[in-house]
Amino acid sequence: MxxxxxxxxxxxxxxxxxxxxxxxxxxxxxxxxxxxxxxxECQLKQGTILYKIWHDTPVPLYISIYVFDLVNEVEFLNGGKPHLIQRGPFVYREQRTKEDIRFYPNGTISYRESRNYIFDQSKSPLDETFRFNTINVVYMTLINYLHTQNVPDLFRQIIGTILSFVEKPIMQRTIKEYLWGYQDPILSILKKRLPQLVMDDQISVFASVVNEAQYETILINNGVGFDENHNERLNNLGKIERFNFSTSLSIWSNKYANMINGTDSTIWHPDARKDETIYTFMNDICRSVHLKYNQTHKNLFDINTYQYIIPNDAFANISDNEGFCLNYTMTNETQQLKCLASGLFSLTPCLHCKFII
Incomplete structure (x- = not known):
């Protein structure tokens, strides 16, 4: 025993x-x-977890849109201050599909991405058929055009007549029309009378951006292996190497504003730090922005996750953003940079039209 x-x-x-x-x-x-x-698993190559997530995003994506409704149109047109009410959010489910994916020997991947938006009534307090008053973009663009450009007398007379009898500076549209398109009365007339100058009478705030995005080609780093300096390429995972076959833009007023920095904001390298500044290129607004750490969250598996946000100075009227100021032709025909107030950003060079967010 x-x-x-x-x-x-x-x-x-x-x-x-x-x-x-x-x-x-x-x-x-x-x-x-x-x-x-x-x-x-955090490499963009076929068979890894990240590639599956990147190719077919399992996380639902939503976009919330707000508009300002002008409720005192008559008073405003008579010189009064505008009374605006914010309406929204109008929430849309975003579906992204990567197309024409190509792999290259130098460790890069090119692709195009189409998007589809479905209105989510359950998350929206108002229907997308809600009508609101807003600035008539076509009307104001033509007024500005007549005041700033040397326009032939015949063309000036035709436009002036149309503006006087057809439309007003303020228009009423549904959210669906405003975002996804409507036939503009002014452009419809100009299309018939001046077909050599006006070939399309459809106007939309968002659909044109979405439609154009599907033709944009993005080349990114796959994060596999090491570079020529023996550094892990994983640190540059998802970094945009070229956008539409170029390493930089050419629409802003200096080289810093034209830089293409960071990823497309859907993926980043692992082991991100709180003190790290993360960059992303937002092709919808044709510029790069930086993100900074905001707070820590715990996921379902009790793992810490970091939240990064766009800081206030990204769209501030400061010297760092001078490259996003616009060139304006003065009355003496000299060029001068005009910077918008903090919080505003002009999409004119990006969308080739007068538009400010």
Whole structure:
């Protein structure tokens, strides 16, 4: 009996030592094993978890749109201050589909991305058939055109007559028309009378951007392997190398504003730090922006996740953003930069029309 107890004690001691050593080894190597697994799966190559998520995003994407409704149109047109009421959000489910995906030997991937938007009534307090008063973009654009450009007399007379009898500076449209398109009465007449100048009478705030985006080609870093300096390419995972076959833009007034920095905002490299400034290129507004750490959240698996937001200075009227100021022709025909107030951003160079957000 004593021998059995002695033998059992030895077995128990040996088992404890084995478990202790296993625990030490697990603590020692688990972190490196996890990091190795993360690095392996966080590469944009077929078969990895990240590639599946990147190709077919499992996370639902939503876009919330707000508009300002002018409720004192008559008073405003008579010189009074505008009374605006914010309406919304009008929430749309966004579906993205990556197309024409191509892999290159230098560790890059090119693709195009089409988007589809479905109105989500359950998340929206108002229907997209809601009508609101807003600035008549075509009317105001033509007025500005007549005042700033050397227009032939015949063309000026035709436009002036149409503006006087057809439309007003304020228009009423449904949310659906405003975002996704409507036939503009002014352009419809000009299309018939001046077909050589006006070929399309459809106007939309958002549809034109969405339609144009599907033809944009993006070339990104796949994060696989090492670069020529023996640095891990994973640190540049998703970084946009070229946008529409160019390494920079040419629409803004200096080279810094024209830079294409960061990713497309859907993926970033792993091991992001709180003190790190993250960059993303937003092709919808034709510019790069930086993001900074805001706060930490815990996900369903009790893992810390970092939230990064666009800081206020990204759209501030400061020297760093001077490149986004617009060139205006003065009365003496000289060029002068005009910067908008903080919080405003002109999409004129991006959309090739007068539009400010």
């Amino acid at each position: 004593v021998d059995r107890i002695h033998c059992a004690s030895i077995v128990l001691i040996l088992s404890s030592i084995v478990f202790l050593l296993s625990g030490i080894l697990l603590i020692t190597f688990s972190d490196s094993l996890i990091k190795k697994t993360v690095k392996k």
